[in-house]
Amino acid sequence: MEYFLTEDQKTMQNLARRIAEERILPVRAELDEKEEFPWEIIKDLADSDMFRVFIPEQYDGLGGGCLDLCLVVEELSRACSAVAVSYAAVDLGIIPLLDYGTEEQKQKYLPDVAAGKRLAAFALTEPTAGSDASAIRTTAEKVAGGYVLNGTKQFITNGGEAEIYTVIALTDRTKGARGASALIVEKDTPGFSFGKKEKKMGIRASATRELIFQNCLVPEENIIAREGMGFIIAMKLFDKSRPGIGAQAIGVAQGALEAAVDYARERIQFGHPIISLQAVQHMLADMATQVEAARALVYAAARMVDSGARNVSEESAMAKVFASDVAMKVTTDAVQILGGAGYMRDYPAEKMMRDAKITQIYEGTNQVLRNVIALELRKRKGKRA
Numbered sequence: 001m002e003y004f005l006t007e008d009q010k011t012m013q014n015l016a017r018r019i020a021e022e023r024i025l026p027v028r029a030e031l032d033e034k035e036e037f038p039w040e041i042i043k044d045l046a047d048s049d050m051f052r053v054f055i056p057e058q059y060d061g062l063g064g065g066c067l068d069l070c071l072v073v074e075e076l077s078r079a080c081s082a083v084a085v086s087y088a089a090v091d092l093g094i095i096p097l098l099d100y101g102t103e104e105q106k107q108k109y110l111p112d113v114a115a116g117k118r119l120a121a122f123a124l125t126e127p128t129a130g131s132d133a134s135a136i137r138t139t140a141e142k143v144a145g146g147y148v149l150n151g152t153k154q155f156i157t158n159g160g161e162a163e164i165y166t167v168i169a170l171t172d173r174t175k176g177a178r179g180a181s182a183l184i185v186e187k188d189t190p191g192f193s194f195g196k197k198e199k200k201m202g203i204r205a206s207a208t209r210e211l212i213f214q215n216c217l218v219p220e221e222n223i224i225a226r227e228g229m230g231f232i233i234a235m236k237l238f239d240k241s242r243p244g245i246g247a248q249a250i251g252v253a254q255g256a257l258e259a260a261v262d263y264a265r266e267r268i269q270f271g272h273p274i275i276s277l278q279a280v281q282h283m284l285a286d287m288a289t290q291v292e293a294a295r296a297l298v299y300a301a302a303r304m305v306d307s308g309a310r311n312v313s314e315e316s317a318m319a320k321v322f323a324s325d326v327a328m329k330v331t332t333d334a335v336q337i338l339g340g341a342g343y344m345r346d347y348p349a350e351k352m353m354r355d356a357k358i359t360q361i362y363e364g365t366n367q368v369l370r371n372v373i374a375l376e377l378r379k380r381k382g383k384r385a
């Protein structure tokens, strides 16, 4: 399929593919086994200017957008989704700054992120607040000169590894979601510590940790936009970031498809490679078709984000839901095509199946995102916009 990428996008895509093949592929199984954060690869990505991709030129970035990020994430995820999400979570952490930050905040944080010197993260989820994000309990009490944070965030990607955290907390407990605000919290702020590192099914080389705030004083100038904007900032952020999860999903699905084709060409049963069996051919054909359909939807949604369209909730949710369901199906079918070998850790398919599952869960579960899509349909009474 021709996606009419620019020459710059193709160059960046090729560079990301080269890093994935030369640096990630040889170590992905070990990183997964040891559940080790991929610092060496993060350094390679920084040296190759990959963190500049999604940052505007005036802050030392390359001025790319959502599609550019998706192209890199897809290539990284084709080799290892854990690396891909560690990279993409940095974008998640700084989108609120990009969209709502002051010039001073941007100058202070973005050049370091662009250089890959400091990673970022975004923290909304809490033990009592997952899909129902309005149930957050972390508070940010206004005091002279700043805000005092108290509470615990759960399941935060890049937790403990990142230096810059965008945290959603209640500045007014009486107003529920309307009382939430977004604050930038630096790693070494007194009163900010990290809880346990989660032991996960997949994306095991990525870091997922609790953030604990105990009387943590954050300077007043670290509020993003103004008090009460936290929820709007978070929802707008997810509208922009969900195509990135779609890209993670198509990357892992593409990797699994390739692993299945390679294996089917080599595995001999009944005197012939199993790829000569029509049952296997049809599975592969369906897998390839699904991956391409998901890619087309993800790129289209990313382009819509980049167009500056006011409301991309529906398209962005569709891209994430469809691509992640495809990733789960395609990786499961890849394991099936590899047969018993597919179930073994010596082959990459089982890791891909474990890694694919999370794309149906985070940044809005697929059930919740189907609610989002249905809500948009109801609003316009089913007619196409």
Ligand SMILES: Cc1cc2nc3c(=O)[nH]c(=O)nc-3n(C[C@H](O)[C@H](O)[C@H](O)COP(=O)(O)OP(=O)(O)OC[C@H]3O[C@@H](n4cnc5c(N)ncnc54)[C@H](O)[C@@H]3O)c2cc1C
Binding pocket: 089, 121, 122, 123, 124, 125, 129, 130, 131, 132, 154, 155, 156, 157, 158, 200, 208, 358, 361, 362, 363, 364, 365, 366, 367, 368, 371
């Ligand atoms: C590895 C990992 C990394 C993560 N990284 C981050 C991060 O960086 N930052 C961050 O803030 N969060 C992060 N999260 C949190 C993630 O976004 C939440 O786990 C997710 O939104 C689901 O919330 P929950 O786990 O509390 O599930 P719950 O909300 O408890 O959902 C449980 C089940 O109920 C269903 N359900 C709930 N409400 C509805 C509804 N209204 N309609 C239909 N079905 C419903 C869900 O679909 C799900 O099947 C991460 C999670 C994981 C596992």
